Amino acid sequence: MMANSPADILVELEAAVATCPLDRCARILSGILQLLTGSRDRSQELLCGVVDGVLLRLTERVEVGALIELTTTLADLKVAPPRTLRRLASHDNADVACPVLQRSQALATADLAAIATSCGERHQRAIAARDCIEPDVTEALIKRGAHLFHALIKNPGTKFSEAAYATLAGADQDGEIAKALVLRPGTPDLIVRKLLSTAPAKPAPVRAAPAKPNASAVAPVQAVVAAPPKPPSSADYASARPEIVALSRVGKLNDSTVNRFAIRGETANLFTALSVLSGAPIEIVEHVMSDDDCEGLVMACRASRLNWATTLAILSNRNGPRLSFAQRERAQLMFETLLLSTSQWTVRWGEIAASANTGDPGHRGAKMGVSR
Template identity: 35%
Template sequence: MAANAPAARAAKPAGQDVTDASELASDILRKTTSLLISGPRPHAAEQLDLYDGIFARLMPQVAAERLAEFSTALAGLERAPYATARQLAAHGDIRVAAPMLAKAAVLTERDLTDIIKTAGQSHLIAIAIRKQLAEPLSDLLIGRSVPAVRMALVKNLTARFSEDTYRSLFKSAERDDELAEKLGSRTDLPAKLSRAFVAVASETARARFIKAAPLAAQATLQATPTRSASAGMRASWDYSHIKAEVAALNRSGKLRDAAVNRFVHSGDFPAAIFSLAVLSDVAVEVIEALMDDDRRAELLVACKASRLSWATASMILRGRPGCAPVPPDELDEERIRFEKLVLSEAQWKIRFGIKAN
């Protein structure tokens, strides 16, 4: 009986060796991490490579819970071992990957791009909340078409969006009230896209967007007509009082810049619209449609095709009934575009390339 005692003491439950090895690896990982964080900071790439080698041996032996703690500890380092950071960021367990994806400065745009192309929703959201997220990464995230990722991006006030990304977000927000509200709270929204959104969004989305917007922008947005309101205004325009006068001016060669300028200055916008239609040789419905807030560029093409000066074209642009005021900086941009337009190209485009919608 006594002879069997050592054997009995030596017997271990199944899997005990694996558990002991995991605990030992976890302990070494914790101590090595502490040395990396608290000890002399490694500067040379060779030193970081040494840590990479150690971590590469230890990580496969450590449970996900410990790896998550390890990832959190390394994510805040300005210079973390690169191969280790990449391995943690690509880990299938979001608890392990999230700290790296959300914070690690060592990860390159290329690293994040590769992950965005194949990762699931949780990993994408972790990237979407990164500070100072660059435009190309935002574009890629939006391209994955995941609603929760869109929302995370919009809430990240440090993320940078291209105009195309903003267009996509506004399109999604037309019928998504919560997304519309979060968009409205951003201070970097392009003003012209905001006004275009307010014109077409559902009533609830429009209201929540305007309420969340900065106070300085709320009055302008509130004054922006909806698409249905603009259509109703066009339907009420009457040209019967002006047709004969415009026809007479045209026959005598006096339907020119000065005449259109006079119509706009006197507030007779139907006369100005009808004159533009005659001068550019298109149906009046085409010019009417260009009075919408989001068709300024095409309206300027019609003005150029009608041989109007910038002074008259800008009066038309600023005087459109029911449209929000054009900010001075945007008006300067429109002037530059107008002056670059070529008469022959504008005449061709208004006659064959622009339609009434």
């Protein structure tokens, strides 16, 4: 009697599964799961290839509860039956698909990208929560809509291509996406600079022109006149300082926090943070923030131990005209070549401190005694 080949045996096994009672299918499925979870890596790889077709048949013959058990188990295996995994990942029922979509390391990138283009919202969010998301998958998710943008940006495992960054920037209506990307630690410095240089300028506050007693007797004037933003008041500093000092004491007065202050325009918090971090009085911080030359501000940021991305955010969000590309390049070169000790000495006791101290002796910062 001639022995059947392994392929013939598998065909017969699949055919048997297709006609066996449902309760028996569930028992077979449970037994295969035990084999998969109990085998070593090498034997597991061989076993996955053998049982893949049988598992595919079983997925058609068992109820949703058994499928959820199957997908939960396969999602945590480094090696899993590929065709069965794809079937489960693309299942219409999100309870079945999401464990594999979110956790499986065995699911191919191409399969994830293909599923992302057609799956439901729960499926999309499961993919967006993966520990590692390859650029092709990221691009596929971005094309599905803005509801996934922030989830992808907040996930440290997301990998963005240049095309993905361009799509996000093009869809940014209110600047919130740019802010999130600038604050994201993994965003490349070049992208940060592009985002900051193209961010919409904040509208200047306006005040109504005084009422005219006789409009026909005077020359026409503009209805509104732009007023330059006022620096923080003593009350603003007094309100900001306790929180800033508390953040510093617990080690949370860092680049991310200061970057957020700059982008959101929280001037009192930003000025106070630079004062606390650099050890310079608040009047020196105000002086370098208002100086047309950015050299003093770059030194203050370097003295505060901030990184270049945060420094650029501060430079790009202060009052006055935006820096040109050449000015930004010069500022970065200065930042990268400055010694920390030199920067700290200059903003505390050097020429920058002397320049600030020659101003109004009744300065509110001096009155407050806001120096560290």
